[in-house]
Structures are given as C-alpha cells and as structure tokens.
Amino acid sequence: MNGIKPLGGKLINRILDKDKALRFLKQVNEFQKIKLNQDLVMDVEKIAIGAFSPLEGFMAREDYFSVLDNYRTSKDVLWTLPIVLPVNEGDSKKIKEGEDIILTDLNDNPVAVLHLEEKYKQDKDYEVRKIFGTLDKAHPGVLHTFNSNPVYLGGKIDLIKKPESKFREYELTPEETRKIFNDRGWKTVVAFHTRNAPHRAHEFLQKAALELVDGLFIQPVIGRKKPGDYNAETILKCYKVLVDDFYPKNRVLLAALSTYSRYAGPREAIFTGLVRQNYGATHFIVGRDHTGVGNFYEKYAAHDLYKELLNELDFTPLFFHGPSYCKKCEWITTEKTCPHDDADKIEVSGTKMRDLLRKGEKPPREFMRPEIYENINEDSFT
Numbered sequence: 006m007n008g009i010k011p012l013g014g015k016l017i018n019r020i021l022d023k024d025k026a027l028r029f030l031k032q033v034n035e036f037q038k039i040k041l042n043q044d045l046v047m048d049v050e051k052i053a054i055g056a057f058s059p060l061e062g063f064m065a066r067e068d069y070f071s072v073l074d075n076y077r078t079s080k081d082v083l084w085t086l087p088i089v090l091p092v093n094e095g096d097s098k099k100i101k102e103g104e105d106i107i108l109t110d111l112n113d114n115p116v117a118v119l120h121l122e123e124k125y126k127q128d129k130d131y132e133v134r135k136i137f138g139t140l141d142k143a144h145p146g147v148l149h150t151f152n153s154n155p156v157y158l159g160g161k162i163d164l165i166k167k168p169e170s171k172f173r174e175y176e177l178t179p180e181e182t183r184k185i186f187n188d189r190g191w192k193t194v195v196a197f198h199t200r201n202a203p204h205r206a207h208e209f210l211q212k213a214a215l216e217l218v219d220g221l222f223i224q225p226v227i228g229r230k231k232p233g234d235y236n237a238e239t240i241l242k243c244y245k246v247l248v249d250d251f252y253p254k255n256r257v258l259l260a261a262l263s264t265y266s267r268y269a270g271p272r273e274a275i276f277t278g279l280v281r282q283n284y285g286a287t288h289f290i291v292g293r294d295h296t297g298v299g300n301f302y303e304k305y306a307a308h309d310l311y312k313e314l315l316n317e318l319d320f321t322p323l324f325f326h327g328p329s330y331c332k333k334c335e336w337i338t339t340e341k342t343c344p345h346d347d348a349d350k351i352e353v354s355g356t357k358m359r360d361l362l363r364k365g366e367k368p369p370r371e372f373m374r375p376e377i378y379e380n381i382n383e384d385s386f387t
Contacts, residue, residue: 008192009319011283013059013082016179020053020164021118029107029165033115036107037100039092039158044265046110046168047228048088049117051264051280053164054178058283063090065123065159073135076275076314083317085275086136086267089127090119091154097124100158108162115165122160129155136269137301144301145231146268172227175241175261182222183285185258191220195288195323196281198296199225200266201355202235202243202381204373206328208251209337214290214323221257222286223248228265230387231298233359237261239385243377250376260284268298274307278320288321293328293354329353330371337371359386 011017021029029036041049051057059082064072067079069087078084100106106119133140133147142148170176177185186194195214199207215221223244227237241261248259262280267273273296278289295307303309311322327339329350334343337353353372361368362381 009282009285009287011055011058011179012084012279012319013080015058016055016283017052017058017061018055019061019162025163026165029118030115033107036105036118038107038109038113038115039096039100039119040109040111040113041090041116042111044229045090045108046116047263047265048090049108049162049164050168051262052088052162053117054180056179056262056280056283057088058179060084060088062119062122062161063157063159064088066125066157069125069127069157069159073132076272083275083279083314085272085279086269087132090158092156092158093154094156096154097156097158100124106158110168114168116168117165118163119158120160120162121158123158125157125159126155127157136267136272138270139301141301143299144268145298170263172237172241172261172263175227175259176263177260177284179284182258182260186220186222186285189220189255191218193218193287194220194222194285195290196222196224196278196284196286197290198262198277198281199223199355200230200234200240201225201358202240202373202385203247203377204353204355204358204368205330205337205371206353208247208374209328210290210292210325212252213325214288215256217323218288219256221252222260222281222284223257224260224262224281224284226266227261227263230266231268232387233363234266234387235359235381235385236387239381242380246376246380247374251374266296268296268301270295270297270302271307271310275310275314278311278318278322282320286320288323290325291322292325327352335371 071079072087076085108117133150137146195218225240308324328337329352331338331343333345333349
C-alpha cells in the first residue's frame with residue numbers, strides 16, 4: 006500500500022459481504038425504503054469504498070455543523086464539505102431514528118442499508134453561505150441546495166451492491182489505486198482533478214508536476230455537472246487519447262471519480278485533495294479558480310484556503326498560477342515563469358475551450374491538441 010495514510014488513519018470499508026447482502030435482499034420488503042437520485046447513489050458508493058474516509062455514512066447534525074463551522078468533523082478530522090442525505094417530509098415521517106432503511110436507486114434496486122441515527126432540518130441560507138459564500142441562485146451549487154429536500158438523515162451505511170455504471174473500468178477504488186501505485190513502485194503520486202476535456206494548459210500543469218514525482222494520477226469527475234459542461238464519455242475519451250499517445254507509459258494512471266460537481270470553490274478544492282489522499286496521492290495540483298464557477302470566487306481563493314490549512318494536510322499541494330499562452334514566448338507559461346505583459350497573454354481555460362467547441366470552432370493547436378478536439382462534437386456537452 007502507498008505510504009500516505011488515509012484520512013482518519015484507515016480506509017473505511019462499508020461493503021457487506023455476500024451472505025449479509027443476500028440476507029438483506031431476502032428481507033427487503035420488511036424494511037422502509039427511500040429512493041435516491043444518482044448523486045446520492047454515487048455518494049453512497051464513495052462512502053462504502055473509502056473514498057470519503059473517515060466518513061462511514063451520511064452526516065448527523067453534529068458533524069454537519071462542525072464541517073460547516075470548523076472545516077472538520079466532530080472527531081477533529083479535516084473535512085470541508087457536508088455529505089448529507091436529504092429527503093422530503095413524507096419520507097421523513099415514515100421512518101424512525103434507530104431503524105434500518107433500505108436505500109434504492111431510481112429503478113427501485115436496493116443499493117445500501119442506512120442505519121438511521123438522526124433526522125434533522127437544516128437552515129439552507131446558513132448552509133449555502135458557509136459552503137458557497139453567496140445566496141445567489143445563479144450559482145449552480147446554491148440553486149441545487151435550495152432545490153433539495155428539507156430533512157437530512159444521518160447514520161452509517163452498508164453497501165449491498167455496487168450500482169451499475171458504464172464507466173466501471175475507470176472507477177477504481179482507493180484500495181485498487183493504492184495497489185497499482187505500490188506495484189509500479191511509485192512512492193510519490195500527484196493527483197489531478199478536472200471536469201473538463203484536456204487542453205494545453207492542463208497538459209502543462211500535469212507534466213510540470215510529473216517532473217517532481219514518480220507518477221501522475223488523473224481522475225476526472227464524471228457525475229452530474231451544470232448544463233454546458235463536458236459529458237463523462239467525452240472527458241474520458243479525450244484523456245485516453247492524451248495518456249496513450251503523449252504521456253510516458255507506466256507513469257500515468259487514468260481513473261474516474263463518480264461524484265457530482267459542487268462548484269464550491271475553495272471548500273471543494275480542499276475536499277478534492279482530501280479525497281485523492283484517500284486514493285493514495287501524496288501531492289495534489291491546485292490551479293486557478295479550482296472547482297469554481299463563473300466569477301463567484303477570486304482567482305486564487307483555493308490557494309489561500311490551502312495555505313490557511315497547510316499545517317493540517319498530510320499531502321503536498323502544488324500551487325500553479327495561470328497558466329496562459331504567451332504570444333512572445335510562443336508557449337504555455339505561468340505568472341512565475343513569463344516576464345511579458347498581460348497584453349501578450351491569452352488565458353487558456355476550460356470555459357474558453359467549451360465556448361469555442363460548442364460553437365463548432367476549432368481551438369488553435371496552441372490551446373488544444375487536434376487529436377483531442379477531433380473527439381469533441383455537439384453531443385459532447387451536458
């Protein structure tokens with residue numbers, strides 16, 4: 006196993022063995038059931054496989070407020086986003102604290118058992134201010150939270166069966182990635198989080214980081230995103246081209262993280278790093294407006310929060326400024342490496358690339374490799 010410890014000191018495993026899972030399935034009609042949307046099904050699986058270690062279930066009230074107010078669980082483990090299970094009033098009234106509840110997907114297939122500890126209501130204004138720093142419903146995370154159900158259920162979960170996924174070959178568990186890193190002899194691993202198809206600035210950051218470590222772990226998010234973002238198929242297809250044709254063999258691992266994008270700026274930037282620590286990464290790339298959206302966050306707000314919490318991190322954040330394309334340097338550069346004026350620079354960002362590609366325009370090859378944008382069409386976006 007890779008040397009870096011998971012959060013809380015061990016990987017959580019909340020997957021029932023075959024016999025216990027069969028017993029629950031045989032008795033499934035004896036339990037109250039709650040139907041989960043795809044976001045929550047993914048969260049259940051991430052808890053069960055240890056991706057969200059030290060969490061063993063959905064947060065009860067004490068953990069929820071501790072995370073919002075103090076960036077840590079009630080057991081004093083660094084954690085920045087609440088992982089909660091919202092239900093409607095009707096479902097809440099049907100169940101009692103202390104009961105076991107069967108959690109199903111939208112097709113009524115049993116996914117997990119919730120050992121219900123607590124039901125509680127949240128102040129949505131307070132929550133979104135803490136997480137997103139705004140009440141503006143133009144922010145997709147704020148809108149999603151205000152539209153979510155009003156009652157939260159807290160309690161440990163046990164996974165009955167992994168949900169179906171057409172990307173299962175990429176959805177490695179933390180135990181699996183750690184074994185791969187160990188088998189390859191990687192002592193240091195830098196992780197890269199993204200919700201975009203790769204452009205030249207991404208490639209610049211990844212290869213610069215790879216100069217410092219043994220291996221690169223690229224793990225795009227493939228869950229729900231806001232309208233106009235790339236779909237999962239496109240992201241993985243484009244990254245496979247990049248990794249197969251333009252990266253050194255056995256120094257890069259491409260996987261996928263099936264969770265939804267929160268667009269929570271600095272808090273989500275920390276969260277994405279903590280999750281990659283659970284997967285075994287020793288380093289984590291933090292770029293410009295990491296996990297931000299629109300103009301809701303300062304360009305380097307994620308850097309600032311990382312620096313505030315730096316002494317509490319077990320992994321090493323790698324801070325990058327920019328990057329942009331410098332017309333005088335004729336290369337991707339950063340604010341640290343390029344001496345030229347802003348007038349000579351063109352920002353290379355996921356937003357700009359998406360805007361061009363949705364219009365059917367080909368980005369300049371200095372911004373995105375032709376081998377990448379040839380795999381992007383009008384059906385590549387959500």
